[in-house]
Amino acid sequence: MNFLIPDFIPTPAPETMQLISIILLIVGVCVTVAGAFFLFLYKRIGKEKNTFAWVLICIGVLLIVNHGLQLIF
Secondary structure, three states, X not given: OOOOOOOOOOOOOHHHHHHXXXXXXXXXXXXHHHHHHHHHHHXXXXXXXXXXXXHHHHHHHHHHHHHHHHHHO
């Protein structure tokens, strides 16, 4: 669906939006890998509190899903 956007609202070009989505998709993958690394590191050390690792994984997955869907549609 294409909605008419008034001229006084600044909007980036579609190519710019696609580039931003690609960059944030890569950032999401990196954040997810970092979270998995911290999760593995905490399990190896024996610490039971690994909330930080799960937060990183959730944020990374959220970025991947959001910007992956933007690139598909």
